[in-house]
Amino acid sequence: MKNTVREEMTMGTHVQWFEDLRRGDVATVGGKNASLGEMVATLGEQGIKVPGGFATTADAFRAYIAHNNLNARIADTLSALDAHRIDLHEAGATIRRMIREGHWPDDILAEIKAAYAELSARAGVPNVSAAVRSSATAEDLPDASFAGQQETYLNVEGAEALLGACRRCYASLFTDRAITYRRLKGFDHSQVALSVGVQRMVRSDTGGSGVMFSLDTETGYPDMVLINAAWGLGENVVQGAVTPDEYQVYKPFLDKPGLTPILEKSLGAKEKKMIYGRDGHSTRNVPTSKRERAQFVLSDAEILDLARMAATIEKHYGQPMDMEWARDGETGELFIVQARPETVQSRADAAGFRTYTIGDKGNTLLTGLSVGAAIASGPVCVIESAKDIDRFVDGAILVTSITDPDWVPIMKRAAAIVTDHGGRTSHAAIVSRELGLPAIVGTGDATHILHDEQEVTVSCAEGETGFVYEGICDFTVEDIALSDMPETKTRVMLNMANPSAAVRWWRLPSGGVGLARMEFVINNAIKAHPLALLNPDQLDEDTREKIAALTAGFADNEAFFVEKLAMGLSRIAAPVYPEPVIVRMSDFKTNEYADLLGGRGFEPHEENPMIGFRGASRYYSPAYAPGFALECRAIRRLREEMGFDNVIVMIPFCRTPEEADRVLEVMAANGLRRGENGLQVYVMCEVPSNVILAEDFAKRFDGFSIGSNDLTQLTLGVDRDSGELADLFDERNPAVQWMIESVITRAHAVGAKVGFCGQAPSNDPDFARLLVGYGIDTISVTPDSFLSVKRNVAEAEG
Structure with missing residues (x-):
């Protein structure tokens, strides 16, 4: 029948x-x-x-x-x-x-x-x-x-x-x-x-659900799967009624057995969940428990399963896709419940892109998730209820709890949008992208902090975190045409610190990343001193509670440090893969380490931290060796478990060849042996002894990277942070130039490579030409100066 x-x-x-x-x-x-x-x-x-x-x-x-x-x-x-x-x-x-x-x-x-x-x-x-x-x-x-x-x-x-x-x-x-x-x-x-x-129906009311895209929604980066997840039925994620978990996955490694290429796991507030109604049908919202808020909705295996589904669906349709998924709480099965073409980034001009750079900033009033890599300024208009839509002022910054889809008629009249709740895949975010508006979602309390007619600047041009600054800030807009990029023999690479901003520059034809600063990731993503994470019993109760909040969702404090550091660095390595990425091991000074959460009890006081207990000297010292072991574990995870074998390790502030030996020995003991699994190890050239003993250092390292700030400071005896001596700090001083030319010549004579990762070529076109004349192998610059430096290098090469 x-x-x-x-x-x-x-x-x-x-x-x-x-x-x-x-x-x-x-x-x-x-x-x-x-x-x-x-x-x-x-x-x-x-x-x-x-x-x-x-x-x-x-x-x-x-x-x-x-x-x-x-x-x-x-x-x-x-x-x-x-x-x-x-x-x-x-x-x-x-x-x-x-x-x-x-x-x-x-x-x-x-x-x-x-x-x-x-x-x-x-x-x-x-x-x-x-x-x-x-x-x-x-x-x-x-x-x-x-x-x-x-x-x-x-x-x-x-x-x-x-x-x-x-x-x-x-x-x-x-x-x-x-x-x-x-x-x-x-x-x-x-x-x-x-x-x-x-x-x-999938019983996601007792499981979880969400939205995913087969590309990065903000930059159009095609090798990423973006997944949002919340407890219960998926309407809250779509509507932007909750701030969901966010996961990022690197697609090219999904078919490589044994790898876990999860670039980011961000714990969302997940304030409520939608479940079945008491009548056995319909739905209702209930608050989530403290345990649910502190847990990731998806396991690593489930994240990868969903990412593979996204890649399969994208391949079948032949275009980037926007999908909704649900996990059955009774069976644990993952289902796709919707799939549609992505309609914003997939239609963007691939031949160029627009960049926004903010100048002097006012006080930071709020942060949230950025949508659209743009900047806008204007007066605030707070509207908490749809019945008040008629009082919206054209060109204002729309501030609301949830940017409901019913509000599209006024969204297109706004300069920017700021919401209390929502994630990057909420309907509000999708519509904002389509309208070309910068938006910051999931701020938590924008409607309580901002008020009508207050002048603010909304910046979504600084990475995945969006900022609301006080006042009208100056900013510049530049259109970069990729067709204007000349070919050069000298590789022009990028200096990167902020993982959330790295993917913005994926279209640049760079030679890789010449300097990725580990300490920036530690400071911004981990926030706690590694020894404080390892020794919570030595902390006061308030600090322990703050660390517990930071590490929520991770197996333990060590796993938190290792995974967050590896994921942060992976987001720098992924957009340029397989080009090399040189990761400098942590180079905090003692006063900077002390400023990390729980750090003061583990750091000595120094009168001159700039030339004190920093860089290589820390790595083999009993006072920091356990922290360095965590750094090594993160690099191993990054290269061996996540698959980013394009990562090169660099040792900063290494004063003597004997110190180099001790560092390399400690690294090997922690599973990072130079030459094993293709691992290269570089040394920063920033101490005059690195130049004077260049041949000895070259026997121990695969290459040098010149850090011009410290090399200038130590060559001229000028504190680089001293305002009174600013006129004497000059990277073009003949003594500094002699140092640079000498290390390049002597390193090349014994087959070692030399790069330059200081700020000078970004600020001074003539300095870039000077380096080319010396025969530098690579020049690493800030992304916003990449095009101009590339042109200067091409001109210098003739």
């Missing part, structure tokens, strides 16, 4: 099963349902699980509208809106009410009921719980995203409840946001129909 019912429905015009649909059926069942059908029919054997279901057709929608004589009434209402006789809110409410009050044609009613009975029979229950999703026939086109504009209803149970949900989906074709979006994009309202997808 089941097969007979199935055959009749397949041949009908009003209901189609997912497995009978393909992605080309957008005109019949809309983009969302066509994509579900494509995955059910073609990707199951590749491990992509999609909950089964069926879709009502666009013809069913048109028949419903015609059966209730609504075409003319809808057209008249929209004409009244266009003529400004009624406002948007009244027009939308009127049309939605007409549709909700309609009656089903008998044949459509019978087909939907029969299909629901079949879906229930397949699930082995009388009335299967279903997700009822709208799918417009014009949605998910290559140049437009209709995501979130129509309604979704979860945990719908019973035929009558299903029919009511279908009516409400039809009505949602005329929400205020959908009407506005179609007008903005030039779509004819009468040409857009709506299909309804009815899909078996």
